[in-house]
Every structure is written in structure tokens, then in C-alpha cells.
Amino acid sequence: MAVGVLLLVLGVAETVRTVRSGDLSGLPFWFGTLVGGAACVLVGTLLADRRPGTAVALTTIGCLVAIPPTMWTVVVPVLLGTLVVVWIRGLRVTHATQLA
Secondary structure, rough: HHHHHHHHHHHOOOHHHHHHHHHHHHHHHHHHHHHHHHHHHHHHHHHHOOHHHHHHHHHHHHHHHHHHHHHHHHHHHHHHHHHHHHHHHHHHHHHHHHHO
């Protein structure tokens, strides 16, 4: 949830910066990738208990979409990659537990 909120805050901040600068050419990129990625991560987090496969897919898509605009931070892409790995491992453990 925290990663989704972080992406949402970054998306809003970059959108405000883009609008205030008057150069709206970057608006679809910043808004689409950061806020869109945040939406996918947040929805994936909310679906985790009911639909784990869909949750992992949405979270992975959200993280992959959000990597390009956050690449300059170095830390955020690593955080996003770690989140995907943790989600996939969690899904495997859940699946293995259900089979046993």
C-alpha cells in the first residue's frame, strides 16, 4: 500500500509541476505512468486476499509502468522490483499451501 501511495504522491507532484510550468507536453507521461502505476499497485493490494493472481498481475504492471519516470531516483525502481519479487513469492507460498 505504501508503494502505491508513494507513486500517487509523486504523480500528483509531477502533474502539478508540469501544469505550473505551462509545458503540458509531458503531462500524459507523468500522469499516466505515475498515477496509472499507483492505481494498479493500489488495486492489486486491495485484491490480494480475494484474487491473488490478479493482484500480482496488477501490481507487476503498475511497478513496470512506474519504473521509467522514477529511474532517476535509483531507490524507487529497486523498491518496485523488490515489491514484485515479494508478491510473486507470496503467491507461490499461498499456492503451495493450498495444494497441501
